[in-house]
Amino acid sequence: xxxxxxxxxxxxxxxxxxxxxxxxxxxxxxxxxxxxxxxxxxxxxxxxxxxxxxxxxxxxxxxxxxxxxxxxxx
Amino acid sequence: xxxxxxxxxxxxxxxxxxxxxxxxxxxxxxxxxxxxxxxxxxxxxxxxxxxxxxxxxxxxxxxxxxxxxxxxxxxxxxxxxxxxxxxxxxxxxxxxxxxxxxxxxxxxxxxxxxxxxxxxxxxxxxxxxxxxxxxxxxxxxxxxxxxxxxxxxxxxxxxxxxxxxxxxxxxxxxxxxxxxxxxxxxxxxxxxxxxxxxxxxxxxxxxxxxxxxxxxxxxxxxxxxxxxxxxxxxxxxxxxxxxxxxxxxxxxxxxxxxxxxxxxxxxxxxxxxxxxxxxxxxxxxxxxxxxxxxxxxxxxxxxxxxxxxxxxxxxxxxxxxxxxxxxxxxxxxxxxxxxxxxxxxxxxxxxxxxxxxxxxxxxxxxxxxxxxxxxxxxxxxxxxxxxxxxxxxxxxxxxxxxxxxxxxxxxxxx
Numbered sequence: 001x002x003x004x005x006x007x008x009x010x011x012x013x014x015x016x017x018x019x020x021x022x023x024x025x026x027x028x029x030x031x032x033x034x035x036x037x038x039x040x041x042x043x044x045x046x047x048x049x050x051x052x053x054x055x056x057x058x059x060x061x062x063x064x065x066x067x068x069x070x071x072x073x074x
Numbered sequence: 075x076x077x078x079x080x081x082x083x084x085x086x087x088x089x090x091x092x093x094x095x096x097x098x099x100x101x102x103x104x105x106x107x108x109x110x111x112x113x114x115x116x117x118x119x120x121x122x123x124x125x126x127x128x129x130x131x132x133x134x135x136x137x138x139x140x141x142x143x144x145x146x147x148x149x150x151x152x153x154x155x156x157x158x159x160x161x162x163x164x165x166x167x168x169x170x171x172x173x174x175x176x177x178x179x180x181x182x183x184x185x186x187x188x189x190x191x192x193x194x195x196x197x198x199x200x201x202x203x204x205x206x207x208x209x210x211x212x213x214x215x216x217x218x219x220x221x222x223x224x225x226x227x228x229x230x231x232x233x234x235x236x237x238x239x240x241x242x243x244x245x246x247x248x249x250x251x252x253x254x255x256x257x258x259x260x261x262x263x264x265x266x267x268x269x270x271x272x273x274x275x276x277x278x279x280x281x282x283x284x285x286x287x288x289x290x291x292x293x294x295x296x297x298x299x300x301x302x303x304x305x306x307x308x309x310x311x312x313x314x315x316x317x318x319x320x321x322x323x324x325x326x327x328x329x330x331x332x333x334x335x336x337x338x339x340x341x342x343x344x345x346x347x348x349x350x351x352x353x354x355x356x357x358x359x360x361x362x363x364x365x366x367x368x369x370x371x372x373x374x375x376x377x378x379x380x381x382x383x384x385x386x387x388x389x390x391x392x393x394x395x396x397x398x399x400x401x402x403x404x405x406x407x408x409x410x411x412x413x414x415x416x417x418x419x420x421x422x423x424x425x426x427x428x429x430x431x432x433x434x435x436x437x438x439x440x441x442x443x444x445x446x447x448x449x450x451x452x453x454x455x456x457x458x459x460x461x462x463x464x465x466x467x468x469x470x471x472x473x474x475x476x477x478x479x480x481x482x483x484x485x486x487x488x
Contacts, residue, residue: 019191034135
C-alpha cells in the first residue's frame with residue numbers, strides 16, 4: 001500500500017516557478033497569487049511528488065510521511 | 075497633483091537612463107520613479123518602467139500578459155543606439171537571441187526549460203560546492219602571491235567561467251578560448267555604440283566551438299550540460315541552433331551575473347565596515363544571509379524586459395499590446411513597502427524575499443549555483459583577508475540598463 005504523505009508549500013519562499021504543477025499535476029495548484037499549494041497529497045505517486053519537491057528551485061516544498069512524521073524531503 | 079510634483083515628473087521624463095549619473099547611482103533615479111510614478115512611460119526609449127516590488131512580482135507571475143519573446147516581437151531599434159553600419163550584425167544578434175529559451179513563452183518555454191531544469195536543482199547545485207570552494211581558493215592563492223587583487227579581474231570574472239567550463243565538459247586546454255568567448259558575450263548588456271562587433275564574434279565563436287561537442291555528445295552522452303542540451307535535440311525539443319544558442323546563454327547568464335554578485339557584494343562590505351566586522355565573527359554561519367543581502371542591496375541584474383501581449387492596466391495606466399515593459403529589480407529590492415529600512419545593508423536581514431532572481435516561471439535557473447558561489451566567496455574573503463580594503467573610491471560602472479557591472483574593483487589584501 002502506498003505511503004500516505006503530508007505535503008505543503010512554504011508560501012514565504014515559493015516564487016511561483018510552477019514546475020511542481022507540471023511534474024505532479026494533481027497534487028499542486030497555483031493559487032490567486034500564482035504561488036503553489038499542495039491541494040491533494042494523494043494526487044500523484046510518491047515518486048512524482050518527491051520529484052516535484054526535488055525540482056523546486058527554491059526548496060519550498062516539504063514532504064512527510066503522514067503516519068510517522070518522517071521527513072522525506074528536503 | 076501640485077506644481078512641484080509636475081516639475082519633478084517632467085524632470086524624470088526628460089531623464090536618460092544611460093546618463094553617467096544614473097549609471098553610477100541607479101537607486102536615486104529609480105527610487106524617485108518608484109515614489110512618484112511607479113508605472114512610468116519613458117518617452118526616449120519608448121518603454122514602461124515598473125519599479126515597485128508588488129508590481130514586479132505580479133508582472134513576472136502573469137506571464138500570459140507579459141511575453142518574454144522580446145527579440146522576436148519588438149520592432150523597435152536597439153537601445154542605446156548602435157552604429158548604423160552594424161545594423162546587419164544587429165539582425166544576426168536579434169535572431170540569435172530570439173532562440174534562447176528565456177525568450178520564449180509557454181508552451182515552448184516550459185518544454186525547453188524542462189530539458190535543463192533538473193540539471194540545476196538545489197541538490198545538484200549544492201554538489202558543486204567543493205569544486206567552487208577549491209576554485210575560490212586557487213584564485214585567492216594566486217592573488218595572495220601577487221600581493222594585490224582586482225576583485226573583478228582576478229576573482230569575479232574567472233570563477234564562474236571555471237565552474238561553467240567544468241559543467242560544459244570543456245577540456246582544460248580549451249578553457250582559455252571559452253573564457254575569451256565569454257568576455258565577448260558580455261557586450262550583450264552594454265551601451266557602447268560599436269558593441270555589435272565583439273558580440274557577434276563571441277556568438278559565432280560559440281557556435282563554431284560548441285557544435286562539434288554537441289555532435290559528440292549526442293552519440294556519447296556524459297553528465298555535462300552540453301549532453302543535457304544535446305538530449306533535447308535528440309528528443310526534438312531543440313534545433314541544433316537552439317542547442318548552441320542556449321549553451322551560450324548558460325555561459326553568459328552564469329558569468330555576467332555572478333561577476334556582479336561578487337563585485338557588488340564585495341563593494342557593499344568595503345563600504346559597510348560594521349557588516350564586515352559582523353561577518354568576520356562567523357563567516358560560515360553568516361555566509362548565507364550575507365549573500366542574500368548582497369543580492370538584495372545591489373542586485374547583479376538591474377532590469378529585465380517584456381512585451382505586453384494585450385492591453386494591460388496597472389495603477390491606472392494602460393500599457394498597450396506590444397508595448398515594451400522593463401521591470402526594475404534594483405528598485406523593487408529597495409521598496410520600503412517590502413523591506414524595512416531598505417537602504418541599509420544588513421547581513422542579518424530576515425526575511426529577505428528579494429527578487430534578484432526574478433519570480434514566476436522564468437525564475438533564474440542558476441539561482442542555487444549563484445548562491446553557492448556567492449557564499450563561498452564571502453566566506454573565503456572574510457576568513458583570509460580580514461583587512462580587505464578598497465584601493466580607490468573612484469569606481470565606474472558599465473553603461474548597461476540590464477546589468478549592474480563594475481569595471482574594476484581594486485583592493486588591498488592586508
